[in-house]
């Protein structure tokens with residue numbers, strides 16, 4: 001029993017140590033930028049396969065589509081946590097409006113999360129036409145927010 005406890009304490013200490021090292025080279029704000037950009041990248045990765053299935057570039061695989069839609073629904077909840085105060089500078093394309101129009105930014109996040117959740121729900125049914133329509137709705141939330149809150153590629 002004692003052995004087990006000390007093992008848990010040790011791994012917790014290692015984990016804290018590891019995170020500490022990973023963040024040591026960056027400020028918390030820089031890490032937040034990296035985190036939100038990475039979560040958008042991960043979300044887009046899973047969205048990509050669904051997109052290829054929708055376009056017929058890849059055979060429709062109901063289980064894979066449904067799994068990816070679940071991942072996208074989950075991942076869509078992550079980026080907002082990375083827009084911490086003070087993380088408006090550095091290696092970012094976020095516009096200052098993310099912070100100055102925080103309510104509007106939150107609404108845009110909510111829209112994405114709710115359309116992504118609907119897509120995951122629909123994906124269980126396996127009607128590709130319905131899925132394509134819902135993907136269109138989800139994409140609108142990406143586009144809308146990028147127009148208002150993301151600087152154009154340079």
Ligand code: HEC
Nearest residue numbers: 037040041044092093094108109112141142145146149150
């Ligand atoms: C609530 C606003 C919002 C929504 C909704 C949104 N984005 Fe973004 N997205 C941003 C902002 C802001 C950035 C810039 C982040 C940065 O550079 O710090 C960004 C960046 C990105 C990036 C670039 C990541 C990188 O490498 O830097 C990708 C890819 C992306 N978004 C994909 C999507 C997709 C796909 C959707 C819809 C499923 C989506 N986004 C929805 C605001 C949003």
